Amino acid sequence: MRVIVINPWNQTVTEADHNGDYRDYYRLLSGPTLERYPDASVNCFDITPVGDPDGHIMFVDDEGLLAEVQAHFVLGSGGATFAGRGVIARSDGGEDEKGATLTIADVLASIIWLPIGTEIIVPHPVIESFDTFDAMLERLDERSKDVGSLVARRG
Numbered sequence: 001m002r003v004i005v006i007n008p009w010n011q012t013v014t015e016a017d018h019n020g021d022y023r024d025y026y027r028l029l030s031g032p033t034l035e036r037y038p039d040a041s042v043n044c045f046d047i048t049p050v051g052d053p054d055g056h057i058m059f060v061d062d063e064g065l066l067a068e069v070q071a072h073f074v075l076g077s078g079g080a081t082f083a084g085r086g087v088i089a090r091s092d093g094g095e096d097e098k099g100a101t102l103t104i105a106d107v108l109a110s111i112i113w114l115p116i117g118t119e120i121i122v123p124h125p126v127i128e129s130f131d132t133f134d135a136m137l138e139r140l141d142e143r144s145k146d147v148g149s150l151v152a153r154r155g
Contacts, residue, residue, distance in 0.1 A: 002099040004107055006058075006086040008071035009033050011113045013104050018089065018097075025059045028087045034116065037069055040084055050088060051076055054101055059087040065120060072120060074112040081120055 003018045005028055018024050029042035042061045050056035064070060064083030074081050088107065089097040130136040 001089065001097065003028065004088040004100045004102060004104065006073060006075070006082075006088070006107065006111065007031075008073040008082075008084070008113060009116070013107045013111070015104065016087075018087075025087055029059060029061055029085045031085070033071070034069070040067070042084070048080070049091075050102075052102070055091045055093070056088050056100060056102055057091045057097070058082075059089070060084065069117050070120075071116045072114040072118055074114065076110050081114070083120065 001018045001020060003016050005014050005016045006012075007014070009032065016028055018028065025045055026042050029045060030040050032039050040061065042063075044062040045059045046062045047057050047059055050058055058075070060082050061084040067083065070083045072081055072083050073086070075086070088100050088102060090100055092098050128139065130139065
């Protein structure tokens with residue numbers, strides 16, 4: 001099956017063959033990094049939608065943000081930042097994948113490469129407690145107004 005491999009270490013997007021077994025994603029996500037650093041060895045991955053109408057999905061290293069030095073890329077207009085390699089296939093709507101139909105040019109046009117070693121800070125969730133359900137709804141309403149004002153200022 002045809003997949004697309006995004007490699008932020010050398011800033012390339014290439015086609016590869018996937019053998020149909022989910023374990024083959026570990027091989028595709030792993031590999032060389034920089035000369036003086038160990039190769040990436042992925043043993044746990046996440047799956048995220050690419051956000052296109054054809055149902056493409058991307059496999060990424062679940063522990064990529066934990067690496068001492070990492071290469072990152074931003075994919076798509078949503079601005080999601082990913083650590084390490086990404087592998088794009090298509091969802092069949094169930095538990096299996098189909099070959100990617102995106103072109104390499106399409107993927108390259110939607111990527112921003114970040115400098116190697118860029119530190120990505122993952123925010124910790126804010127946990128709040130409320131005495132009543134109404135107090136929680138009031139706080140949610142305040143937050144949605146705050147987000148709306150940010151969008152208005154950016155637009």
